[in-house]
Amino acid sequence: MNEITPEQLSNIFTHAKQSAINLFCDSINETMEKYDIDTPLRQAHFLAQIGHESGELRYREEIASGAAYEGREDLGNTEKGDGRLFKGRGLIQLTGRANYAAYGNDIGVDLLAYPSLVASDDMLCVGVAGWYWNRKGLNRYADADDIMTITKRINGGFNGIDDRRRLLTLAKKQLLGDSE
16 A cells, blocks of 8 residues: 655645644554555545545534434434534544444444544544445445445535545545546
């Protein structure tokens, strides 16, 4: 696997602060290695998605309150206050009690008791993106260069598809030399 350099990340995430690039670069590389996001095309798709979801590394936590997720049984939000408590966090915006429980169980951390760790812990903030990517089987869609399916599996729809495409084009240029 070719490691992503801070310079490449800066050229992809053009709105990110250099301090964020420096902070997250190693964790992004470790996460991609752990979850077999190990080809330039897989990496380009992964970076495009986390770039959009995090506002190009500007947000570790959803800006909205999370109230819109209240009572969303599809997210496991079955208790009063779950929407706000388990709002989107991490570079992929993990959302919902069920996802926090599953991720916490897999990494051995009680995220139901401490959901804010997904945003405040640098490695968890990035690691959750790889975990979710792997859980949704997204490498095969990246191999097929299928941004639509990847976006739908991450977002539930096609929110931000133009920005995701823009970031994918920048990532492909950096990692594959594509000039689409």
